[in-house]
Amino acid sequence: MHSTTGFSDTRHDALLALMAWTEERIAPDQLIATKWHDDKPELGVERQRPLCPYPAMPQYIGGDVDRASSFTCGSLPFGVPVMVQPAKPKATAEAGSVPEREL
Numbered sequence: 001m002h003s004t005t006g007f008s009d010t011r012h013d014a015l016l017a018l019m020a021w022t023e024e025r026i027a028p029d030q031l032i033a034t035k036w037h038d039d040k041p042e043l044g045v046e047r048q049r050p051l052c053p054y055p056a057m058p059q060y061i062g063g064d065v066d067r068a069s070s071f072t073c074g075s076l077p078f079g080v081p082v083m084v085q086p087a088k089p090k091a092t093a094e095a096g097s098v099p100e101r102e103l
Contacts, residue, residue, distance in 0.1 A: 005041040007034070029053070032068045 010017040010028060017028040031051040037043035047066040050058050052073035063070035 006045075030056075030073050 007013050008016070010020050010026075011030070012032045012034065014031055017031060020026045021028065030053070033049050033051050034045055035047040037046045048068035050068050050071050050073055052058055055075065056073040057076060058071040059074040060070060061072050
């Protein structure tokens, strides 16, 4: 069984990786995303990139930029974690009142 045309391994096929994780307790350290020429597998691979588990990100280490082997999963520069700041509530006319929710 496989769900990705041209590949039948846990590094390229997310379904097989999920099955290995849930059935054999082998979590993937990364997946390889594939872009086909003209989105047609019969025309061959145009580009591949690793998909890294959060908070790691693909980092270029040298070589052909269209090959996944030219990247590694690593931390952000200087070890800075990705932080999303929550939105601050808007000030209201009355002090101490609860701001209305925006839709």
